[in-house]
Amino acid sequence: MKKQRYTLHDVARIAEVSYQTVSRVINAHPSVSPETRARVQKVIAELGYQPNMVAKSLAVNRSHTLAVLVFGMSHYGPTQIVLNIERTAKALGYDLIFSAINQPSSDALHQAMDNLTGRRVDGILAISPVVGFAYDDLASLCHGIPLVQIDPEIGLEVPSVVVEQTYGSRLVTEYLIGMGHQRMAEISGPLNWFGAIARHEQWTASLHAAGLQPQKSIEGDWSADSGYRSARLLLNDDPGFTALVVGNDQMALGAIYALRERGLRVPDDVSVVGFDDIPEAAFFRPALTTVQQDFNALGAMGVRCLLEFIEAPDTPVQQHLLYPKLIVRDSAAPPR
């Protein structure tokens, strides 16, 4: 009843050679005579034989599998990164096992890591944009498996790839200051995200550097809905701002909705800028001025960095930086 799959030995028996010879054919080893090779390949094709990768992994102690551990999936950025990790990994001959962590509890982390290390993946990519998971914490759970972090805390000497959020924030804040805005409010991302912290801090720093006083800042949760609610709070508390810096594009959408609801025009009354440059941002009304992060490059670099680390474990550790860029559209204009 149970369909048994063919093994190396089945092929060997039928092709009348030893199992080692079959193994050689599969691995394209040179010293097999052309006739033998042809005969074995014929049998392989006829049987539809497929080598058992589990057995191979056990024998060579290498699984050709990478793991992605994702915190805060379901947000645009992490999703894009994972997509590109998969693409890059596949191109380089690795499969991906994918594990999401929703609440960053130590328990959930522990369990997920044990699972991955038990599976003997060759390397781990951790998308860890939130505080609470320092490299050392993660690495201690790795049992010696190479680890590369994506978007962790910036400035650490650990194997990782990060976007220079501070730079992006300065770009956009100085752009608004340059236009003449003096009263700026902010809707930040959740302040347990490194990126949100960096952007928020740079926002206040840039304002102070220009001799300006930051207006109120509210912490959102990345969703359009929280952008909407935060903007309403802002308008109730302290409606005098002429520019609003928002932590991502979705929240910017919600904020613009709230602004319009109060009869304020964007950008005439209030300029709004976002962050990320999601594909829809160009079709918001007004088209959103925002900061573009290259999530694709982030994922691809992460994989390359990890593989390098796997091949040559003694490579000097480093943090790769990526720089975001300002995308100017119609949602920001000089104050009236």
Next chain:
Amino acid sequence: MKKQRYTLHDVARIAEVSYQTVSRVINAHPSVSPETRARVQKVIAELGYQPNMVAKSLAVNRSHTLAVLVFGMSHYGPTQIVLNIERTAKALGYDLIFSAINQPSSDALHQAMDNLTGRRVDGILAISPVVGFAYDDLASLCHGIPLVQIDPEIGLEVPSVVVEQTYGSRLVTEYLIGMGHQRMAEISGPLNWFGAIARHEQWTASLHAAGLQPQKSIEGDWSADSGYRSARLLLNDDPGFTALVVGNDQMALGAIYALRERGLRVPDDVSVVGFDDIPEAAFFRPALTTVQQDFNALGAMGVRCLLEFIEAPDTPVQQHLLYPKLIVRDSAAPPR
């Protein structure tokens, strides 16, 4: 140099028992005396021993790994589905290996499937919303591994979970007809997606049933940008429509942008409806009337269906249906 990890035999040696006893402790087998169990567990903890799942998989011929094969990832729907598959699978003790197919070429499919079957995953979930990958084609590449499809062609007697797109399309089309719209245009999804086909066909069918003539329909690619471009084409060709049915929310966003660009008001001049109910849809201006699909349920049901199939391969094959629901907001109103 190379860090060697501990094995069952190491633990056995140190705890002074046989390897079989250690195996029993790990698998919570009843017939181990409490003292022995305690002693072994102590050694396991001290050594930080982790069972090698690769070896276990080989021995028991079961990997506790599921594969997701995704066509057309990078779209909102598939992403959500994958997220929920992961969540459900993890809760049930399965890991996920994740493989995306970008262009639906037979080659890429073949390669991806060979990879997965070679890895001896326990089951495969294929998110296959596009034509060209019938169940039989996929199943023939499965080497007997259980397969469940998500969002394949509707109406087939194959193990699968689908959203009744036809129902959703009728819901929204009849809603507009009921408001008095007589001239309706459409921006459909790519017509190699089953969902797009079903919605398009039902759209024309519903109109005919009401004695109305469908206006022009243009095929988009799901992106906001294509929604924008399609709407412009529609407006150039045949500007007389009072309602526009759009294949998803992102394209609806683009379409609304184009409409406004021509000075048309939504919903006053033209009603617009979307499909999917992405979290941002409530913050479009006007807030988008759309059809909600429960992607979470889709993923969760897919996994449960697959596991059932794995446990009991003789279960009668069936297609599970999910019904979408109309979400009324502000983007549709009676024609003037």
Next chain:
DNA sequence: TACTCGTATGTGATCGGTCACAATTATGAG
């Protein structure tokens, strides 16, 4: 002819677990 050498092929041990069965000890019944 004998010797080396390179090519082609086969054998046994191994990776780290599991399974089926055997062996040992303790317990209770006849």
Next chain:
DNA sequence: CTCATAATTGTGACCGATCACATACGAGTA
């Protein structure tokens, strides 16, 4: 006191591949 039974523990074979090594063979050289 002996035997059947159960609880605990150990042994050998096996899952399906790889690796290191041994062997057979024909060709080239001395």
